[in-house]
Each structure stands twice: as C-alpha cells, then as structure tokens.
Amino acid sequence: MNKAKRKNILIDLSDLKHPNCGFGQIAINYSKRFANLPIEGLHFFYLLPNCYPKIHSKNVTSVLVRNRKIRKWFPFTLPKVDIWHSVNQYNKLYRQSPKFIFTIHDLNFLFEQEGQKRQEFLQRIQQKIDKATIITTISHYVADEIKKYTNLNGKEIRVIYNGVERIDQQEGKQPKFATGRPFFFTIGEIRTKKNFHLLVDVMKFLPEYDLYICGKDSFQYADEIRTQIKEKAVGNVFVTGMIEQTEKIWLYRNCQAFLFPSRGEGFGLPVIEAMQFGKAVFISNYTCLP
Incomplete structure (x- = not known):
C-alpha cells in the first residue's frame, strides 16, 4: 500500500x-x-x-x-x-x-x-x-x-477487557525465598489500596502455612507491613519484593490459595491468572472484584 x-x-x-x-x-x-x-x-x-x-x-x-x-x-x-x-x-x-x-x-x-x-x-x-x-x-x-x-x-x-496471557502452561521456577512449607500467595504493587496488611493478622491463625506478598515494595506501605510483621512476631509472612515471571508462575501453580484483599482494582488481572491454575481465590468485596 x-x-x-x-x-x-x-x-x-x-x-x-x-x-x-x-x-x-x-x-x-x-x-x-x-x-x-x-x-x-x-x-x-x-x-x-x-x-x-x-x-x-x-x-x-x-x-x-x-x-x-x-x-x-x-x-x-x-x-x-x-x-x-x-x-x-x-x-x-x-x-x-x-x-x-x-x-x-x-x-x-x-x-x-x-x-x-x-x-x-x-x-x-x-x-x-x-x-x-x-x-x-x-x-x-x-x-x-x-x-x-x-x-x-x-x-x-x-x-474492552484486558487480554490475559495464558501462563498456566508455561514453565515456572521456584523462588529462592520459598521455604518448602505449604503457602498462600498474593501479588501487586505494595500500596495502601492493596490492603495486604490485613493478611498479617490472618496468618497468625494459620501457623502451618506461609504467605508470600510479592511485588514492587518501594512504597512506605511495604515498610509498614514489615514493621507490623516484626512487632506482632508473625514469622510466616514474607514481603519478597519484585519477582520474575517464571517465579510468579511457580507460585500460582504451587500455592494452596490466592489471597487478594485489594480495595482498588479496575480489572483484577492477578485474580484471573490464579483462576487459570484452578486455584481457590479469596477476594475483597470492593470495586470491580465482585
């Protein structure tokens, strides 16, 4: 042409x-x-x-x-x-x-x-x-x-809904921080709207499981969560920072459930990714998530 x-x-x-x-x-x-x-x-x-x-x-x-x-x-x-x-x-x-x-x-x-x-x-x-x-x-x-x-x-x-890449058939890689114990998983920029701090108290009642909170952690809220973990002596919650795509796939594939208490989502991409792996997903009742 x-x-x-x-x-x-x-x-x-x-x-x-x-x-x-x-x-x-x-x-x-x-x-x-x-x-x-x-x-x-x-x-x-x-x-x-x-x-x-x-x-x-x-x-x-x-x-x-x-x-x-x-x-x-x-x-x-x-x-x-x-x-x-x-x-x-x-x-x-x-x-x-x-x-x-x-x-x-x-x-x-x-x-x-x-x-x-x-x-x-x-x-x-x-x-x-x-x-x-x-x-x-x-x-x-x-x-x-x-x-x-x-x-x-x-x-x-x-x-126009976001396209969601099929990642459930892709290869994963175990992160170095994985302890080998059964675990729950969540991911997202660690901002206040994600409500991740609520999960710290939840994990006190689930000592047989670990929780990995993954995502960009250069925000003050991430430091607040780390302080909360330390002050409440919750030893089974880990704020990992950014992870690679292959590590994310491994965590989706091997987690016991995906937890997502966010208060502010336009689409909720991680929820759909977790569903690709057939995982139980626990979400908040805010914004688009229901």
Whole structure:
C-alpha cells in the first residue's frame, strides 16, 4: 500500500520499563499484538522507554524517549500521526493528533486521595477526556465510575477487557525465598489500596502455612507491613519484593490459595491468572472484584 494512504497510529508503551507490574504486562501484550496485525493500511509507532530495545517489525517504527521533559514541553519533537493512543490514564506525553484514544483503567485516586489532591487528579482526567475522540476502559465497573465522576460531553465510552496471557502452561521456577512449607500467595504493587496488611493478622491463625506478598515494595506501605510483621512476631509472612515471571508462575501453580484483599482494582488481572491454575481465590468485596 502507498505509504501516503496508510494510517499511522502511535501507541504509548512507556510502561515497558516496568515489565513485572500490571501496566507493564499490558504494554507487553500491546507490543506483541500490534506488531503481528496483518493489516496493510495501519502502521504503528511504538513510544518506548529509553532503556527498552527497539521492536523490529514491518508494521512498527520504534521511537525511544531519551528525554521525557523535552518531549513533554516540545511535543512537536514527537512523531506526527493520525491516531494517538494513550493506553492508560497516567501516560504524560501527548501530541495533538486528528484522533486521540484515551484508555482509563481505574479511578482509584477517588479512594486513595482526599481534598485538593483528589480534585487535581480528577481535573487531569477530565482534561484528557476533553481532548479524546473516544474513551475506552477495561471493565463495566470502571465505565460506570467514569460516567459518574466525569463529564463525557456526549463522547462514546467502550468497554474492552484486558487480554490475559495464558501462563498456566508455561514453565515456572521456584523462588529462592520459598521455604518448602505449604503457602498462600498474593501479588501487586505494595500500596495502601492493596490492603495486604490485613493478611498479617490472618496468618497468625494459620501457623502451618506461609504467605508470600510479592511485588514492587518501594512504597512506605511495604515498610509498614514489615514493621507490623516484626512487632506482632508473625514469622510466616514474607514481603519478597519484585519477582520474575517464571517465579510468579511457580507460585500460582504451587500455592494452596490466592489471597487478594485489594480495595482498588479496575480489572483484577492477578485474580484471573490464579483462576487459570484452578486455584481457590479469596477476594475483597470492593470495586470491580465482585
């Protein structure tokens, strides 16, 4: 097809720099899917973090963002495209394009923030909605939240569920921290909204089991959980930090049950991954989880 006639679409994949987090996994799935789409009329520009290797495909042109501040304040340095797709609400780079697809995964800040801070987050979301041609989201729960707290100004909102990679047939690797005892498992960024601290008290009544809390632990909340474990002398709860994909698979495959007491989820990807392995899943009754 004539290059002049094809549509150029930019996909902001900035979250590839965090491959073991939820947004990182979603970005990986996007990168694989679009690179292999057999559509002659579309060409994709991948906006990649500087640390990520270029993706080679006849459908894809990789654009490395070496200096985000320059790109943010001088958007004309970004590629000129027909469609700009911001794949989550936190993507900060944007160049005015004929069409703008804005994907919102959650409005968790409504529960995490208060007062002026909460209003500022809501205002930022609204500004992007005002620019958008169409809004997409990942669950009907989130769609209802968007309709309730923002002004769509008559714009369409579509629910497109996250794709979930089948990992239950993949090889796993036992983590070094595994004790060999029966265990429960949970995973996610160790932020306050995840409610993981509740599990510390639960595990006091289950001394024959261990609990592994896995995920990014650079937040104050992770330190609070570690302090709670120490002060309450709960020796069967372990905050492990980030784990590899193969370790995650092993933990899903070998755990007695998956525990997920989160208060703020737009989709709940780990819940579905645990179900792939046929595990009992214990969840909270908040946001999209029910």
